[in-house]
Amino acid sequence: GIQVEQSPPDLILQEGANSTLRCNFSDSVNNLQWFHQNPWGQLINLFYIPSGTKQNGRLSATTVATERYSLLYISSSQTTDSGVYFCAVQYSGAGSYQLTFGKGTKLSVIP
């Protein structure tokens, strides 16, 4: 099956700093989503971004499908950004709608 690798696995930031999270995938995809799992366990969809660039406030994401990677940018980080960020992809050759999740990047923002 398709492989999804996220880096770094752990990241500690001072409040106000910027960061870039990376997601590499092993095959062509037709669906890519970024999720944030907060410290209480809730999974929140951040972006649906199989290609191109999107922005939502301090967060933005870019997917370069031809090179099989996606980046999530967090600017001016806040303590509420802490949690685990997951990248999930759907292989374009799959016969079913199945998202494969990476292992996540655990972000800790300290005041």
Added chain:
Amino acid sequence: DAGVIQSPRHEVTEMGQEVTLRCKPISGHDYLFWYRQTMMRGLELLIYFNNNVPIDDSGMPEDRFSAKMPNASFSTLKIQPSEPRDSAVYFCASSPHTTQYFGPGTRLTVL
């Protein structure tokens, strides 16, 4: 909309007992997914439905697990009999087609 609703939020049971998890998707969403999250295996898709019909149950670990969607507003995931290795957080998600929206999860502990 209230979002995806799951019940119970926490379940503690003894090995051998039957467990039923419940999910109400967002109204109008055609897809419903059941996931399991553990430290060892991360987020795994168990089964998904399209228009109340099970499409892909290849992630269901074994015959002890079953899922139903009798109508567009309700789904159940049943484990019978439960085992300690079934302890995990079980998420339900729904989608209109691309973006998936997750419920708060049910934390299951099997003693």
